[in-house]
Amino acid sequence: MFPTFKMLFFVMFSSTLVACASHNQKNETVSETPTLTxxxxxxxxxxxxxxxxxxxxxxxxxxxxxxxxxxxxxxxxxxxxxxxxxxxxxxxxxxxxxxxxxxxxxxxxxxxxxxxxxxxxxxxxxxxxxxxxxxxxxxxxxxxxxxxxHKDPIDKAASQANTFQCEQIGEVNFRFVGPETIKVSIDNQQTILNRQQSASGAKYTAENMTFWNKGNKAQLSLNGLAYPCVKSLPRKPR
Structure with a gap:
């Protein structure tokens, strides 16, 4: 009777080890869901x-x-x-x-x-x-x-943030985020604008916003109201 009990204990112990190993293997194969941002x-x-x-x-x-x-x-x-x-x-x-x-x-x-x-x-x-x-x-x-x-021909300076001062609005920043797309930031509020055809300069639009730029001058339109802008010059090191 003792050998039978010993054999039963061995089978139960082995089953526990297999279950634990399977559980650990399962946990190792589960990957976290990527966060989309x-x-x-x-x-x-x-x-x-x-x-x-x-x-x-x-x-x-x-x-x-x-x-x-x-x-x-x-x-x-x-x-x-x-x-x-x-x-x-x-x-x-x-x-x-x-x-x-x-x-x-x-x-x-x-x-x-x-x-x-x-x-x-x-x-x-x-x-x-x-x-x-x-x-x-x-x-x-x-x-x-x-x-x-796509190896878009945007120069290094253009791919960096550009800052403009717009009348009644204040500081406006924009950055290229795609070949024909910019992200405009105003008071930590960001809007994606897509490029549209323009007779002169570069024009980008969203639902209630238009940003037109040529050289150091720009114009920001919000809800039908236009605000002239001037590019901020980089600060000279002291």
Whole structure:
């Protein structure tokens, strides 16, 4: 009887070791869900590419929301990303008229965004968003990496922050975040603007903001009101 009890104890002890080893191995293989931050540029929609001169972006905000550009209109919405899920809701867009090709791409983008189910980050570079049937719908790259990828001819000075003093507004900073995109900061409030055609200088627009710049002069328009701006000269070292 004693050998039987000894054998039973050995089997139970071995089973416990196997269970612990399996549990530890499982914990080692579980990876943390990447945190999505910053502004990302869409490089592919439904594996069909994107129109080059219509920059589509998604910006991940800290309050569980997203915003960005469809290539024609601005959009925003709520986002849930627990355990690599990617569920967008309450999406709203502006209603600017688009040329037919851009309008068609906008609908493809919004459909892919609203049908998204989960995401993966591939090669530490690409953000790939899938739907519930495991089809890749959107492929994005962070805007800083996108600039390097496309080798955009933005000089080193332009890629750094530029500061302007605007009448009645005060200090306004802007920085390039993509080939055709700038981020304007006013009192710690940041807005992404996309470049538009302009007869002279460089013009960037968002829903309620326009920033025009030529040399050391600029003009900031907010909600239809225009404010002239002058570039701040760098301080000379003493």
């Amino acid at each position: 910053g502004t990302w540029q869409v490089e592919d929609i439904d594996q069909g590419g994107v129109i080059d001169n219509a920059m589509v972006t998604i910006e991940f905000l800290e309050d569980g929301r997203i915003s960005g550009s469809t290539g024609c209109n601005r959009f925003s919405g709520s986002l849930k990303t627990e355990d690599a899920t990617f569920v967008v809701s309450k999406t709203i867009t502006t209603r600017r008229a688009c040329v037919p090709a851009i309008a068609k791409q906008e609908q493809r983008f919004l459909s892919a965004l609203n049908e998204a189910a989960y995401f993966k980050v591939e090669a530490d570079t690409w953000l790939v968003i899938f739907d519930a049937s495991h089809q890749p719908r959107l492929k994005l790259i962070e805007t800083t990496l996108s600039t390097q990828l």
